[in-house]
Amino acid sequence: MIIPPVTCKIPNIKCSVSNPLPILHKSYQPGDLVIAGIMSQIYIFFNSIDFQTCPSNDLFDDMVQFSPSWTYRASLELLSTYGRYIPNYKCDLQNNPVAVIGGSNSEVCLHMATILSIYKIPQLIYGSAPVGKMKTEAAFYQQMFPNIDHQYEGILKLLLHFRWTWTGVLTVNDENGDRFIQSVVPKFILRGICFDFIERFPTITYSSGFTDMVTDGLKTFNIAMRSTVNVLLIHGEIDTMPLLRAFPDMSKYEDIPMKAKGKVWIMTIQMDFTSLPFQGDQDIDFLHGALSFAIHSEEVLGFQEFFQTRNAILEKEDGFMKVYWEKAFECYFPDSEGNMQDGNICTGEEKLETLPGSIFHTSMTGHSYSIYNAVYAVAHALHDAHSSQFKFRTIMDGGWLKFWNQQVWKLSHLVRSSIFNNSAGEKVYFNQNGELESAFDIMNWVTFANQSILQVRVGRIDPQARSGKQFTIHEDAIVWPSRFNQALPLSLCNDKCHLGYSRTKKEGEPFCCYDCLPCPEGKISNQKDMDDCLQCPEDQYPNHAQDSCIPKVITFLSYEEALGMTLAILALSFTFIAALVLGIFVKHQDTPIVKANNRNLTYTLLIFLLLSFLCALLFIGQPKTLTCLLRQTAFGIIFTVAVSCVLAKTTIVVLAFMATMPGSRMRKWLGKRLAVSIVLGSSLIQTTICTVWLSTSTPFPDFNMHSVVEEIILECNEGSVTMFYCVLGFMGLLATVSFCVAFLARKLPDSFNEAKFITFSMLVFCSVWLTFVPTYLSTRGKYMVAVEIFSILASSAGLLSCIFSPKLYIIVLRPELNNKEQLRRTKQ
Template structure:
């Protein structure tokens, strides 16, 4: 164990090393409990008759003083005869060495193993386990410290639980920490943890290095205190906590206000509270609210009573108690040649329970609990080995003697397989790697105004429990540093990106540092700190805040909305007008103007226009299978018939005037049969196109999920866009031919010549449908249907108005012009 920290002068070899070497010692009173835990465990075992009957356990304690030299020396003395330092020579029969318990830091264990592993000596490590270079050495190690991977995963779970992704790391300056830096911290990064800084404890080995160490310390202090993170993970050893206590002193020297710079320290389980004598009056406020992992422990029955009974007056065989007593109670014993410390004399009647926890703790610490279990593990292993030997051999003096001098290598198997319950009711056993099967407690440090402290258990890391119970934390029980006013500290490189935004990495910064940009149009993010926004399902659309998807409304041109009602009213109105015109023509069917230019064509055209107006009603209302299959074909066939009638009328007018010329051969073409052929043939082509369309890819009801952001448009899918444009194209072809013929015949001298009016009507018709195509393609949703309805109504109304309004004017208002004589006079 280590109770004294030694600082040595640097040896320059200018003089004999014995003259140059001057060691300064500083005692850590807190580690005295480790000695008492060992003594208590041995005393408890020797009193029990169930374990090792007729065998008495003893112990030797060597102070490694946190140094390599003293550790090597102690290891060599273990292999020597007691009282005489002769390495590799021991002839004691009663004081048989069977195991070594080492700690509390990894360096002591590592240097101890260099000597003891050659002799296959069982070694039980109660501090942090060293990183072994030689795998064969690990065979002789039995770690009272649980598996380190569980330890670091517990710290990671703690950081992730509180969403602390922006942290600092303070690590010891030892080779043994390379595993933590090179292997553990990358795992933290993979889980989203970033590091603002990774600093090392300044290490002081020689007194001459004080100036350099102080300089390094101040640089480290400045980096820590000026950092923006609120969380610092401290990976250290038992003696390193005194470094944290120096931070307020350095902060005061550098004029850094601690109240605004306080951090939450997350400490590893290797660390315990230790301090030097000169730090007794220092503030401990920096530890208030810290969180630390400790080896799981329970209070051992009788241990506190054992501590209360300790006294220099009664424990004459305790070689450590007087030095501890003087340091703890700040007094001195009356001895010649030794000055009294501040005039205070140690009576030996002082009580340990009166000491502040910062000087000595009465409750068993994690390291002491490990030592206590280590002693019991050795005792149970020896007991099991004894029982095994008695079963295998007949009891005789030779066998007894053999057990009384057991070889160290004989104990390994029994240590690995040992399993027992200690007096605290905890099961103690090792895994196949020689690591104790145990978990960790999460401790919250609470500092009181009198500079004492209390460690409160607020969680645990149970490696043998159910997966859902491996990590537990009582968030409400945690006391945070006063700076945070009992509000959970946050530690992020920058604020969270709220839903509706995405993270964009900052160039040259750690991946935890990012800018928040709004999601692109049409995408959302419904969680914080997402890297990419995503599209909503097709039947939903992003809310304007871009943080949630809203179901789209089903939309179609309905009779219940103003636009649908207006179009339906116009369709019915024009249908009524067409019917009225048709009635007028029926009533005046014997008049010249009605009979002129093929009376049947006129009636057919009026019926076609009536059907054109009425077919628009198929486009209004919820699209169904039947209505979808009727819409476009009905519109195409009816309009083709109407335009065919117009073309036939125009053609007959042209042929009629050409036939009036003497000797013209056109007379045989003038007649009703020609008009009938033109109408039927032109309409038949459109009918054929529509039949093919319905046969190969008929229109059907469909949802358009893309055109309108907030609506699910229920529409009639054309089925085949090519066939749809074929229908329109053919209709446009007929209209173009009709317009051309009418334009050529517009100046023929005839009172009842329709060519001029047909020219205007076809000009209107072509203008409407030429503007329809770009308008239709640029419109979305139900308004595409409205555009098509409007085009049908306006083009039909253009034909009706331009062709029939002049005739109705004459029939109703100028009947004097509706006479055969007037017609003959105008022709002449």
């Protein structure tokens, strides 16, 4: 990181900042896990001349690490005499720090605060805040870092926006990683994000644990690369990137499929692109198409010109610049004694802009921008302190510096309350918790063959924006990994369920892994990945694919359709035949065959058979209130009269035969009274049943939404199914009695004996209506009406044909048999 110079607003005070970049490196053998990182710390001192950095020290061991011991030591050095490390002793009034800017790693901030907070020294943190900070320490924190929860909400919105529900997590193995897993991951799960794996980066340890570290790293890398997820969330720190860059090299030495180039890496704001010089030749193509979060930053005027003037020889006070220069350009400077080493000698004329993008960024990073704002925040706070009235009274006594040495803790409040615009024109201020109020940028990483990296801003998370504008993303500007051929990557446990299917949980798998099952009959799914199928409205039904609802057609048995027309023609035809038979019988009413077995019963039976055929027409056409009232009641009464006439005729035949026996008393039962009693009694009972039916549960026109899937049936609701079957049951009882009586009289000797024909007619009648019940119950819609019409016509036609066709044969074709001599001859 390089920070341009800051101009103070304090009279006669020159301000300058240089930032150390210790490049930590250990030689390694092929196959070793590369462990590397960059530690960046700026400690700002205040005196009458300069802001200065702390003196350079050997702050690294053979292994790269952010060691607590070195952080404690560096913090104590700030409190000691310049150049003399005597903990807790200060032998002069010079180089007294009034603020410390530190960070890059939450552990560094935490260990730094342990020492500096005791002395109430204000601290500006440009990395993520430490997890375990206490209230006493927090009072001296100013975070150049927005509330981290906003970042996590942004990551969640990003995953949901692209529907990346199947992800993996790699996190640092520290308290920040624990907090992320325990607090953030459950929130993601509640919003529909599930994780194939949650793994930790190997812990950087001393060389004694190097083997275990490599083993853990290989295990983690193997899990990540073999996973089916296409999106990986990297929750790390700034020192995580060099470790992440080491992952692709592992595939060269282990049997691990190299799929890193085909995955979308989502990196948190705590990370930044850092690398080691020996990583300059490593492939960075696996970062192509990655997405990262960064503190919102603007281009700082003069920054490009500033970093091009950096020179390790001229800037001798910058202790880390020399170290970085040697590592970056792979050269060395002779030591103070002129000792030479093998290799290239650094001339100081090397240019930072010539370094590969994988080694040195030529643009200001988010962390650098935070440090830049931190320096400005301290400068503005000091300016405000210098301008206050009580400071002037102190200066008059010549004790301004001495006063600040004693009151430096008050600077925290001034920094927290400062509001200013930096040189980039951006407003900088803190909230009541000491956190920088700022937005987050979503950056898209584009890599090139020359090892350079371009970070393109493709989105933004702005908690201060109005509702609906807090999250923005420009999909068309995003460059995806090459594997996806610039199509939106999908990251799902399995393919989405298509329309017409719903998903069901797989046992033993994460909740976003599921099977797809077809929607049950009558339901649809009109979106992909529906948890359950939807029921269509009552007036609609599912289409064949079960992905949409179609309006149902209102239907009824009409005269216009073939079935209704056919039944109407049959009804009218049978009515004509019945009328014709009645006419023939009336014409030949004085003949013996007509007079036999009660001529009036014959006429009554024919009339009601004719009415039964016409009754069928009530069932055809659009149901209305009147037709619904008459349908079943007229049918029941008409058929009752007809069947009771048959019963009366059968009874008279039996009684007439019994009356011819010597000494029989049956003669007194013969005559019209018996027939009238049977017909009127039966009709009265059926009429009573129908009256009760109409008075208690009146039939009415109704829309049947459910019997037929694709149709709305306009039908007559019977009101009471029980009463309907009572009507049918009474008719069945009469028919059964008639059949039994006729069956007993079938062998009585008489030329005009109707018992045989009545037996057969009742057999046909009962068969039709016994078949009607199951058929009626198994059909739906208008076909139920058609079944009832067919049963009415078939049973009536059976009575008409079986009873009257033999008589018509004699009357029309064999009139010679229609005489009394034939009757007497038969009786003899």
